[in-house]
Amino acid sequence: MDVKDGISRRSFMQGTAGAIAFVSAGCAKVNRNMPGPVVEKPSANGNLYSDLLKTWCDAMIGLQVLKPEDSAMHGLISCPGCAHTHGRCADSLYPLMYMARTTGDRKYLDAAVRVQAWSDNVTQQDGSWLNEVSGSKWKGITVFGTIALADALHYHGELLDSKVREKWTDRLSRAIKFIDGYMTMNTGNINYPVTSSLAFASTGRVLGSERYAQRAREFAHDSLKYFTKNHFLFGEGKPKDATTAKGARPVDLGYNVEESLPALAMYGLMTGDKEVLECVVNALKTHMEFLLPDGGWDNSWGSRNYKWTWWGSRTSDGCQPAYALLAKYDPSFREVAWRNLEQLAACTHDGLLYGGPHYRVHGEKPCVHHTFTHAKALATVLDHKGTIKPEQKMEIPRGRAYGLKSYPEIGAHLVAVGSWRATVTEYDWEYTVGGQASGGALSLLYHMDLGPVLSASMTEYRMVEEHNQQFHGNYPTMCLTPRIEYSTEGNVYTSLSDLKSRLSLEKAEKGLVVTAEGSLQTIKHDIPDDGDVRYRLVYKFTETSVKITAGVTEGNTAGLKLIVPVVSSRDEGVKMNGLQSVCIRKAAGLLIVRTDAVSGFEKFMEARVFNLVPGFECLPLVVVLPGMGKEVSMELSRS
Numbered sequence: 001m002d003v004k005d006g007i008s009r010r011s012f013m014q015g016t017a018g019a020i021a022f023v024s025a026g027c028a029k030v031n032r033n034m035p036g037p038v039v040e041k042p043s044a045n046g047n048l049y050s051d052l053l054k055t056w057c058d059a060m061i062g063l064q065v066l067k068p069e070d071s072a073m074h075g076l077i078s079c080p081g082c083a084h085t086h087g088r089c090a091d092s093l094y095p096l097m098y099m100a101r102t103t104g105d106r107k108y109l110d111a112a113v114r115v116q117a118w119s120d121n122v123t124q125q126d127g128s129w130l131n132e133v134s135g136s137k138w139k140g141i142t143v144f145g146t147i148a149l150a151d152a153l154h155y156h157g158e159l160l161d162s163k164v165r166e167k168w169t170d171r172l173s174r175a176i177k178f179i180d181g182y183m184t185m186n187t188g189n190i191n192y193p194v195t196s197s198l199a200f201a202s203t204g205r206v207l208g209s210e211r212y213a214q215r216a217r218e219f220a221h222d223s224l225k226y227f228t229k230n231h232f233l234f235g236e237g238k239p240k241d242a243t244t245a246k247g248a249r250p251v252d253l254g255y256n257v258e259e260s261l262p263a264l265a266m267y268g269l270m271t272g273d274k275e276v277l278e279c280v281v282n283a284l285k286t287h288m289e290f291l292l293p294d295g296g297w298d299n300s301w302g303s304r305n306y307k308w309t310w311w312g313s314r315t316s317d318g319c320q321p322a323y324a325l326l327a328k329y330d331p332s333f334r335e336v337a338w339r340n341l342e343q344l345a346a347c348t349h350d351g352l353l354y355g356g357p358h359y360r361v362h363g364e365k366p367c368v369h370h371t372f373t374h375a376k377a378l379a380t381v382l383d384h385k386g387t388i389k390p391e392q393k394m395e396i397p398r399g400r401a402y403g404l405k406s407y408p409e410i411g412a413h414l415v416a417v418g419s420w421r422a423t424v425t426e427y428d429w430e431y432t433v434g435g436q437a438s439g440g441a442l443s444l445l446y447h448m449d450l451g452p453v454l455s456a457s458m459t460e461y462r463m464v465e466e467h468n469q470q471f472h473g474n475y476p477t478m479c480l481t482p483r484i485e486y487s488t489e490g491n492v493y494t495s496l497s498d499l500k501s502r503l504s505l506e507k508a509e510k511g512l513v514v515t516a517e518g519s520l521q522t523i524k525h526d527i528p529d530d531g532d533v534r535y536r537l538v539y540k541f542t543e544t545s546v547k548i549t550a551g552v553t554e555g556n557t558a559g560l561k562l563i564v565p566v567v568s569s570r571d572e573g574v575k576m577n578g579l580q581s582v583c584i585r586k587a588a589g590l591l592i593v594r595t596d597a598v599s600g601f602e603k604f605m606e607a608r609v610f611n612l613v614p615g616f617e618c619l620p621l622v623v624v625l626p627g628m629g630k631e632v633s634m635e636l637s638r639s
């Protein structure tokens with residue numbers, strides 16, 4: 001419903017797989033006719049936080065359904081990228097209310113009231129909200145709706161007339177009562193109980209409840225038990241406190257930096273809890289080791305990286321509240337928040353946040369879920385006046401050529417040699433079949449000038465959360481992780497699935513050498529019918545190049561290939577220099593890939609494959625492996 005008198009004039013005016021398939025590059029058309037207003041791209045010349053938030057909110061209003069005669073539709077925010085309605089779209093009421101206050105434009109208030117009224121369609125008798133109108137029984141998301149509603153009431157509730165404010169307050173009371181009886185430290189993954197600390201604190205502030213303030217403290221302090229010695233928050237997997245054969249914990253970078261740690265940060269700031277704030281600051285320092293120079297997050301190894309996007313995670317809120325608002329503890333935190341903000345802006349088109357850098361150029365539609373969740377994060381920072389752009393660009397950890405850093409609890413080894421930044425993973429926590437790569441995979445390669453060069457994806461893309469992921473369209477797609485692979489009828493065996501693989505790391509002249517050894521397996525960890533096939537991958541990092549060498553030390557070598565999908569959008573020129581050299585023109589220079597394979601690279605077309613995780617187009621470069629005991633290499637360098 002619209003609230004004709006929902007705000008007094010005075011209040012409002014005062015508050016301003018695995019075959020590789022190819023098609024011609026022209027087959028995938030960019031969708032330039034999405035519903036919604038035409039909006040300009042936010043400019044970094046102004047306040048990028050407020051500019052980007054306005055851009056997103058205007059686009060969401062353009063997607064809001066206006067059918068007063070149909071309560072099942074009126075007020076919902078439709079999704080261009082999904083065939084269903086996102087039950088959490090009412091989370092947008094908080095950023096919309098922020099915009100209503102700061103712009104004085106009534107359209108934002110009306111849109112907020114409409115979307116909150118629509119949420120009755122996913123409201124349950126026990127006070128919870130469901131994740132979807134149908135097909136989902138998950139009620140844990142009530143935590144996030146509760147925080148959004150509490151923040152809207154606390155910061156901007158006086159914009160509402162008394163009847164609407166009373167209705168919203170009553171709805172908040174019912175939601176937190178449900179959470180009080182439903183949530184424990186064992187509910188869902190760790191992000192739910194951790195974030196409950198903020199839900200209780202925010203709601204307790206609005207309702208004046210000492211009980212909820214105490215419950216907030218209980219959840220916050222119970223969460224402190226879920227940090228490793230290196231300050232990673234673990235529990236993104238079940239059992240939350242389990243360890244693997246290699247001593248790894250269930251950790252997901254995306255959920256940690258975009259949801260759990262920001263919630264703990266906001267709880268700590270709200271209550272002045274020094275113990276929690278100290279823990280969060282230490283964790284943020286560790287997690288920012290995985291921020292890439294362009295503001296992307298390296299979640300190539302994370303337990304739930306089926307929701308990884310280059311800028312974060314599909315359905316979480318964003319890293320800004322944690323890093324921007326705790327910058328007084330470490331000035332580089334503000335740099336982290338700002339660089340990621342710039343990456344969010346770079347992936348925003350037609351007013352909406354796309355799921356990765358190449359979604360739009362590939363013709364993929366954006367899921368609105370990204371926009372309404374991340375809009376909350378920007379509104380939070382704006383309400384706390386934490387939107388200061390760094391006075392001068394600061395160095396982040398991954399900007400330094402430090403050599404090697406290893407984190408055994410996540411099986412990740414970070415390499416920084418010359419201008420190259422890389423991640424090699426042997427992570428043996430398995431959240432889902434065909435999920436994140438393991439086996440000693442080179443899950444990420446980044447060049448300080450050229451940007452992302454290699455990037456992992458899921459080993460096999462599947463809908464782990466059907467309502468929170470997008471379906472691949474009818475276009476060429478494949479696993480993007482570099483690998484050794486061969487296929488038989490019905491099975492694909494790769495170097496990505498061996499959880500028992502072993503790594504050795506050693507310093508070399510002017511660089512580092514990482515060697516991975518393991519067994520070719522299917523995503524279900526089956527070996528070939530005719531016996532085990534043992535592989536060896538060697539990554540040699542120097543200041544000028546990265547060399548990938550592959551070979552088989554045991555078993556049948558017939559049909560084996562080294563597959564290296566190079567990140568490259570369709571607008572980058574490609575040139576073959578003979579059979580053994582490929583030149584890709586990047587914005588900042590040339591990427592040269594050479595092979596010592598006698599027959600050179602397998603024939604390819606310049607059309608790209610695309611994967612929704614983390615949203616890149618790639619040019620797959622493939623060479624055939626030689627016989628037993630022989631090796632083949634690809635070397636990447638900048639020209």
